Amino acid sequence: MxxxxxxxxxxxxxxxxxxxxxxxxxxxxxxxxxxxxxxxxxxxxxxIMKNMGLNQFMIPAAADPLDTYWCTDRQIEFPDTTTREIAGHLELLSKYYLSMLQQRISVGDRTLVLTGIEPVARPDETEEKGNPVKPIKRGTARLGNAAAKVLGAKKDGTVTLLGRQFTVAHVIAEQGTLDDYRVYLNLADAQELLGKPGRINVVWSFECLHVGGTLEQIHQYQRDTLARLRPDFRQYNLAAISQGRYxxxxxxxxxxxxxxxxxxxxxxxxxxxxxxxxxxxxxxxxxxxxxxxxxxxxxxxxxxxxxxxxxxxxxxxxxxxxxxxxxxxxxxxxxxxxxxxxxxxxxxxxxxxxxxxxxxxxxxxxxxxxxxxxxxxxxxxx
Amino acid sequence: MLTLQEVTKLYQKDGQTIRAVDQLSWQVPPGALAVVHGKSGSGKSTLLMMIGGMLNPTRGRITFHDRDLYALSRAARNRFRKESVGFVFQRFHLLPYFTIAQNIGLALAMKHVPDGPDRIRRLAAQLDLTDRLNHYPDELSVGQQQRVAVARALVGEPDLVLADEPTGNLDRENAALILDQLRSVAAAGKIVIAATHDDRLLAHATHRLHLTEGRGVAATQLPSSMQS
Incomplete structure (x- = not known):
């Protein structure tokens, strides 16, 4: 009923x-x-925000970030194994690590920035989103827009850098930043070219927001964690990208x-x-x-x-x-x-x-x- | 046996105390066809509700077969109504979404009686409703609806039938049909109490209670049909 x-x-x-x-x-x-x-x-x-670029970098605490911004000769170098060691600390909010060795080089009367890069995956990184920076094959170069013009290079052509020839794999569209003057190489190629085997001078990464709270709280957590794990390093955030994403x-x-x-x-x-x-x-x-x-x-x-x-x-x-x-x-x-x-x-x-x-x-x-x-x-x- | 002892029901309305039923004592034995009569507002319906376990009296006791109805728990009083009482309401209150068969069978369904359909058909035949069993209430005349309301009250074979103006909307022929049913229920040893203005029902009553502003005057009589 x-x-x-x-x-x-x-x-x-x-x-x-x-x-x-x-x-x-x-x-x-x-x-x-x-x-x-x-x-x-x-x-x-x-x-979208990830594609805007990595939003934080880590350098030795003793280093001056201005030297990193300007790629001066005063940058402090450290072993490239550091990136893998930092990436192993999962309590850090950083993801998509990138080892970088950057140094100014002269091409005629112009100055370019030779930049060796190598993406380093965190142990828990999945293939789902992937590192926004793709690795560079050895023997190839990825050129910033202004660098390509200085070198007179086009895609699939060749360029000679410090006496060694590289195939141009890609010419990046104009960014309106320092990156336009970069010549990207595989890290190992750059280390050989510059005579600095196993050395880098900056670690780039992407700060993840999953821990929650305000952006300042997230930054503070990251700073404190890094200070505990690697007190000899400091991190710097690219605020605009972090804030946009937050x-x-x-x-x-x-x-x-x-x-x-x-x-x-x-x-x-x-x-x-x-x-x-x-x-x-x-x-x-x-x-x-x-x-x-x-x-x-x-x-x-x-x-x-x-x-x-x-x-x-x-x-x-x-x-x-x-x-x-x-x-x-x-x-x-x-x-x-x-x-x-x-x-x-x-x-x-x-x-x-x-x-x-x-x-x-x-x-x-x-x-x-x-x-x-x-x-x-x-x-x-x- | 139904016994009312010094039963009083008071209402508060607009700051005034209204005595709907006032110190009423009455006894109705099994087999009685009892009639409560009096002017409108004299307390007839209130009395039926109290007897049916629906309305607590302000004072006094109501016992049915030696059970004090208002000393029972709420659940036990619900069970008493389900098992022992059949109501006929003045306005019928048939459920509009049920067919006539389902309306009549409501009491049986609530009690989970197994032979429901047979009882419904039998009672429908006695009350001339057989060809209306699959209709809905709004498809019936007022007189037919009243017969359905009576059938719904009787189908569970309750020990106590409480009917509020059960013949009020019926012509002579249909009223006689209802009256016969109520008399046969009483003859089977049940108690039937009807509140009515209908002289035809009064004439067949074995017990009468006249209410005037809640106060009652009881009388026992031989129905006219049994008088020589």
């Missing part, structure tokens, strides 16, 4: 129930759409929390308003069932089961619609290279629990009205 009453009620007030289902579906779909889109937007922003992440996360609160509030309002109306509409049924020996637990069960059933159906349909919309609408614009934009089915159970839970809690308010009904007043009403 319990189930029969619920099913008959759903069918009897089908218009109202359809409206309730539709409204809830729209709310859930909006939530899931933003949830999915945010997830992929964060990933997309991470990739703000994009914070914005999408806060947007998500705001929306979650909005969805919860809307769910509560929808169920409270329709629930109160339903209790009023079904007061005679309440009186009749009480007269036939039903208790309030039975009566409340009728409302709660119906609310949870409707919200569960709406959660599933909303999830599918919102997920599909996020895939359809954002796939063409998001920058994701390694992970497909798709419906995140793992989010279905928490979404289901969230929506049904909020609906059940919201339904408690109409239940207060239900137990306060005077069945005698209803049944004696003339």
């Amino acid at each position: 319990f189930g029969q009453i619920i099913i008959r009620q759903l069918a009897h007030k089908w218009g109202m129930n359809l409206l309730l289902w539709g409204t809830m579906t729209a709310v859930v779909a909006l939530y899931v759409f933003v949830l999915n889109t945010n997830r992929f937007t964060i990933r997309s922003m991470q990739l 703000h994009s992440r914070t914005m999408t996360e806060k947007y998500q929390y705001y929306l979650l609160a909005l969805v919860a509030t809307l769910t509560v309002l929808i169920f409270v308003i329709t629930g109160l109306q339903e209790v009023a509409d079904r007061k005679y049924e309440t009186g009749v069932l009480l007269a036939h020996g039903a208790g309030y637990a039975y009566l409340m069960g009728l409302y709660l089961v119906k609310a949870v059933f409707l919200s569960a159906v709406a959660a599933v349909t909303g999830f599918v619609l919102g997920g599909a919309a996020s895939v359809y609408l954002t796939t063409p614009i998001l920058v994701t290279q390694t992970r497909e934009v798709t419906i995140l089915w793992t989010n279905l159970p928490p979404t289901l629990v969230l929506i049904c839970g909020v609906a059940a809690v919201a339904e408690l308010i109409p239940m207060i009205k239900l137990v306060r009904l005077d069945p005698c007043a209803i049944l004696m009403e003339e």
